[in-house]
Amino acid sequence: MARQLDPLVRGQQIGDLQILDHLLAFNEQAEVIGSRIQAVRRIGKEVVFELERADHPEDDWLLAVHLRMTGRLIHESGRLAEGRGERHLRAVLELKRGRVLFYDMRRFGTFRLYRTLADALPAGQEPLDRSFTATRLNSLIKGSNTAVKVWLLRQDRICGIGNIYASEILHDCGIDPFRPAVSLNEPELNSLVSSTKKILRKAIRHCGTTFSDFQNANGEVGGYQRFLRVYQHAGEGCHSCGTEILRAVQAQRSTFWCPACQR
DNA sequence: CTTTCAGCCTGGGCGC
DNA sequence: TGCGCCCAGGCTGAAA
Structure with missing residues (x-):
């Protein structure tokens, strides 16, 4: 916008x-x-x-x-x-x-x-900056036991990730949204960082996600909804493995994930 | 420090 | 047609 x-x-x-x-x-x-x-x-x-x-x-x-x-x-x-x-x-x-x-x-x-x-300037790290690395992510997590999906929504740690993309990012890198943030190992931190940048850049490129009433500056709808793999896809087969996508509530927000792909 | 919960608002969709 | 409920790209403050 x-x-x-x-x-x-x-x-x-x-x-x-x-x-x-x-x-x-x-x-x-x-x-x-x-x-x-x-x-x-x-x-x-x-x-x-x-x-x-x-x-x-x-x-x-x-x-x-x-x-x-x-x-x-x-x-x-x-x-x-x-x-x-x-x-x-x-x-x-x-x-x-x-x-x-x-x-x-x-x-x-x-x-x-x-x-x-x-x-x-917000307190949280800007995820699309070069400074957002696995090392930086690890120091931001700083031993937090919070579920990684909930942690990703903390704007005072990382700014800009919303509820749709938190689920999409974790599906992209194959991480279970209920894992404590502190439990991620180095390869997982690396892939979480690269999936975050990849998904956010792609969503920006496609002008966001329209599922009800979102519009951009020209009053047009976004185009990312056709790339959604889990968000609002509960009950459907996973795009990668066919396993049923599940929905749960974490911190009063919907989480969508594939229990087979995301470990 | 953590997690949970109600609340802020308006509206769409669904089952009864 | 109406009613009650659930759900919705977010966030805050209070309570436990």
Whole structure:
């Protein structure tokens, strides 16, 4: 989403920011209006608009949008999209040319203004950085007995892995989601790192996963769902071995796995 | 420190 | 048609 928004809004001045949903609890519109969007990028799980303010060019403030479950940012130039209506429209970012609309059915999404880049950076390791290695993963796990699937969702350790990809990553590297994180040996840590990078890169390449209402910046659906091997495939045969895919609940989230492939 | 749980919201889908 | 339940790319705070 950040990748698609960037060329559409880069360099444009923010004319207005309308917060339509009080649950967003964002009241720093005055700080944002009038600044220029230098770039849009992803930091952790947030879509971040890097801002440049004419009166304080040395500051690099950042408007960060966390989409949570159902949030989406849709760019529109010219007339309003037909059919979409105002139903779940929560905020509008008015630009010189066009606007960015924030829709969020479940209203879990957040807007935040960071005053420094350091404030915007999450505590967890960025999994697509070169610095994410088996050695680094081992030191992050640091003896944790937490089930590896649950551990992968800890944003203060690794940032950016969500519930779909946690299951997909573990299936890809053949690791049982219930294994304590600390129990992984060196070859397993290595393959977990490479599967994490492989699955996340592929998902980004295909613009994410659509199974209900996810859309990208152009209001189009993602394309990764056809690559899902276990997520929401309970009861079907494993793509690799034919064994029935199982579903269980770990930490109030669904886990999907193949009991034969994943040890 | 850990794990579990309710809660935040809205809606789709299912069985009765 | 309605009702109750389960489920949903996330995360927080309280309790155990």
